Amino acid sequence: MEFFIKKNATLPTLKINVIKDGRSDYDRSMQFLSETDIFFSMVNTENDIPKITSRPAGLMAKPQLDISDTTEYYVYYQFTPFDTRQVGRYKGQFLFRNNTGVLVLPLNEDIYINVTDSFIIDDMEYASCYVIDYPCCFGSGGINPGPGPSPTTTSTTNIPTTTTSTTGPTTTSTTIPQPIGYTEWVLSTGVADYEDACAKTDEWKTAYTPELNYLPIGQTLYSSPEFTTTAFSINHGFFKIMLRNGVPYDPSTIICVGPYNFYTNNYCQVINSYECGTPIPCNSMTFTKTEDVPYSFVIYNCEGRYSGVTLNYNQSTTLCVSTYVPQPYITKTDNGSC
Numbered sequence: 439m440e441f442f443i444k445k446n447a448t449l450p451t452l453k454i455n456v457i458k459d460g461r462s463d464y465d466r467s468m469q470f471l472s473e474t475d476i477f478f479s480m481v482n483t484e485n486d487i488p489k490i491t492s493r494p495a496g497l498m499a500k501p502q503l504d505i506s507d508t509t510e511y512y513v514y515y516q517f518t519p520f521d522t523r524q525v526g527r528y529k530g531q532f533l534f535r536n537n538t539g540v541l542v543l544p545l546n547e548d549i550y551i552n553v554t555d556s557f558i559i560d561d562m563e564y565a566s567c568y569v570i571d572y573p574c575c576f577g578s579g580g581i582n583p584g585p586g587p588s589p590t591t592t593s594t595t596n597i598p599t600t601t602t603s604t605t606g607p608t609t610t611s612t613t614i615p616q617p618i619g620y621t622e623w624v625l626s627t628g629v630a631d632y633e634d635a636c637a638k639t640d641e642w643k644t645a646y647t648p649e650l651n652y653l654p655i656g657q658t659l660y661s662s663p664e665f666t667t668t669a670f671s672i673n674h675g676f677f678k679i680m681l682r683n684g685v686p687y688d689p690s691t692i693i694c695v696g697p698y699n700f701y702t703n704n705y706c707q708v709i710n711s712y713e714c715g716t717p718i719p720c721n722s723m724t725f726t727k728t729e730d731v732p733y734s735f736v737i738y739n740c741e742g743r744y745s746g747v748t749l750n751y752n753q754s755t756t757l758c759v760s761t762y763v764p765q766p767y768i769t770k771t772d773n774g775s776c
Contacts, residue, residue: 439549441530444556446519448661448671452478452530452551453514454544456497474536474734475746478515480528480551489528490521494674494697494744513543516661516670520641522553536734537748619649620663622683625693630676630742635692636714642680645669645706653679653693657708668705673697674763676742678714690714696763697736697744710761718742718760722773726754729767736763740776 441452476497480490493515500510513532530549534541628640645659646669653659659669674697679687694710712718720740727749734748738761749755749768758776 439544439547440552441549442552442554443517443522444558445522445525445553446556447522448517448519449667451514451516451670452549453498453512454532454549456511456513456543474534474541476513477533477535478530479533480521480530483527483529483550489524490530492533493671495532496670496673496697514670518643518671520643521671525553525555527552536746620646620665621648621650622646622663622681623653623659623679624681624684625672625677626680627672627675627677629678629692630694630718630738635676635712635716635718635742636678636690643669643672643677645672651682652691653708653711655708655711659695659706659708670706673706674736674744676718676738694738694742694761709763720758720760720776722756722776723759723762724754724756724771724773725749725762726769726771727751727767728769731767733765733767735765735768737761 439454443450443452476495477492478490478495479488479492481488495513495515498512498514500512502509515530515532528551530551532543534543623645625643625645626640627643629636645661646663646665647653647657647659648665650657659672661667661669661671672695674695676692676694678690678692681687691714692712693708694712696707696709718740723737725735725747730751734746737745737747737757737759739745740758740760742760747755747757756773762770764770
């Protein structure tokens with residue numbers, strides 16, 4: 439399979455059909471996939487140097503026009519500008535891992551990702567495309583350009599003897615598009631550490647929200663200022679807020695971002711927030727599975743590491759966790775600090 443994407447681009451999303459890739463045991467395959475963690479890796483074909491190592495990926499269902507049709511499932515990975523900043527040819531693989539074992543896809547056909555050169559300048563400062571901006575009204579739900587033109591009087595004189603005067607209201611209406619207000623957030627990955635929440639700063643990622651002074655719990659992060667696609671590339675983990683609209687963020691904060699969940703259709707949401715430089719809380723929680731569904735649930739342990747947990751129907755387990763991603767089929771009881 440040949441996949442093409444431009445340098446520094448994040449789209450298109452890489453997707454492959456899971457079940458049709460050499461697996462005929464449909465039911466067993468879907469049970470395995472629905473209870474697993476999915477990762478994507480990519481290496482340079484020229485020197486075998488890894489470009490992406492076990493980055494979180496996702497699983498999605500293709501909408502069916504006919505309810506009697508068999509549902510098709512795809513595994514996908516959303517690229518970041520960091521992933522595609524170097525032109526080259528790469529080989530990709532998806533890894534599925536749960537308590538029953540490990541599966542690597544594709545089985546039959548290799549995936550080759552071709553990052554091709556681009557002449558578009560994508561790192562320039564953003565400039566509004568609107569002729570007239572109204573800074574006082576951004577994000578206020580509408581703009582008020584003020585009253586329209588007043589009636590005008592036009593006089594035309596023909597020399598030497600005839601003068602014609604014409605008076606009447608002339609109103610011109612111009613519709614100016616509403617600028618979309620947004621905030622750009624630059625986040626650093628890999629900042630979670632139990633002893634010091636902001637001990638490490640690795641590669642930076644960019645996400646967008648409506649105009650906000652801070653990132654509240656429950657806020658969805660988007661990959662573009664149009665808010666059409668959520669930021670799958672940062673769909674779970676701890677992140678330090680580095681910049682807000684290009685300015686260093688103060689006070690420094692880390693956020694825990696919840697993953698894409700196939701069952702609840704939650705995408706890339708802030709599920710917790712901590713002061714930078716303080717330990718991540720570690721609490722004892724008892725989890726019970728209340729619905730007979732083939733899905734695991736997600737926790738972050740006391741070192742801030744992401745982990746998927748599998749339970750059977752009516753089964754319970756007690757764990758020490760820092761953060762829990764709420765799911766409708768799991769009940770949680772807090773037992774205090776570990």
